[in-house]
Amino acid sequence: MAKLLYHITMSLDGFVAAPGDDMTWLSGLHAEPNPVVERVIGGIGAVLMGHHTYAPATTAEGEVYGGRWRGPIFVVTRDAAPSPGFTLVGDLGEAVAAASAAAGDGYVAVLGATTARRCLEAGLLDEVLVHVAPVLLGDGVRLFDHPGGTRVRLDPVELSHAGAITNAWYRVA
C-alpha cells in the first residue's frame, strides 16, 4: 500500500519558501550528491501537490524534481487551469486516493506545505522527510503551520547528512 511522504527542503529556521513563495534561496544548496534523495526519488510512485506548488512547477509535462522524476502527478485544486501531465482533483481525500492507487506500493510524495498540512491534519500523512539546508531565512512559508499550536510526535526513520545537508526522516507517530 502506498505511503504519503511529505518531502521538502527547509531552511534551518523552518521555512520552505522565502517571502512571496521565493524558491531562489535553494539554488546551489543541493549541489553535493545526496544518496537519500536519490533513494527516495527512486521509490516515488506518484506526486501530490497543491495549487501553490503546481503553478510554478508546470515547467514540463509530468516532471518534478528538476526533471529527475516523471510520472503521475495529482494536483489538489478547485480552480487551477489544466495542464498536460497533471491530474486536477478538487477534493483532498479523492486526490489522495487517486495518487495512492497510482503509486501502488511506492511513495506518494507530497510537495508543498499547505497540502502536507491538510494531509497531516486529516490523519493521512505517513512520513516526513526534510532536507535541512545551511541557511536562515527569517520569514516565509513555514514547514508546518498550525496557529495556536499542536504537538505531533514523530518517530525517526533515518537521520543522516550529505555534505552540508541534514536528512531528517520520520514516521508520524
Add this chain to the structure above:
Amino acid sequence: MAKLLYHITMSLDGFVAAPGDDMTWLSGLHAEPNPVVERVIGGIGAVLMGHHTYAPATTAEGEVYGGRWRGPIFVVTRDAAPSPGFTLVGDLGEAVAAASAAAGDGYVAVLGATTARRCLEAGLLDEVLVHVAPVLLGDGVRLFDHPGGTRVRLDPVELSHAGAITNAWYRVA
C-alpha cells in the same frame, strides 16, 4: 578568544517554545545520552540570556542546563529584578563583552531566541548549535525571526544525531 554560540533545542518545524513560552514539549525528548550536548556544556565559559529566558530560568543561583552547568551568567535586560548568580546588563554590546571576557577561550552560550537574533543581526554571533527534536509544534517562538526575510548562510561544523535528536552545528558564514 570566546565564541558566541546560539545553543537551543528546536522542533522539526522551527519552534524553540510552544505558544505562551511553554517549554513542557521538551520533556522526555532529551532522555537519551547525547555526546554533543556533553561536549558543548564542557566548553561553555559563560552564559548570555535575555529577559524571557531569565525569568523562568532563575530556579537556582547561577545554574542552567538543569543544574549541569554552573558559572557566570549574564542577562541582557533593562528592567528585570536582580537575582544572586546573575549579572544584569542593559546594553547588548556590553553584555557580550562582559560574557566574552568571563568565558576566556570557551564558549558564550546564548540561550534564548530574542538575544540570539540581536547578536546575529549585530554581527556578534559565531556559531549555531540546534538540537532538532522529533515533534511538530505548528506555532510558538521561532528559532530565528526576521520579518520580511533575510539570508544568513551557514557553514556546517558538525552534523550528527543521538537517538531521535539531530545535532546541527554551524558557523555563521
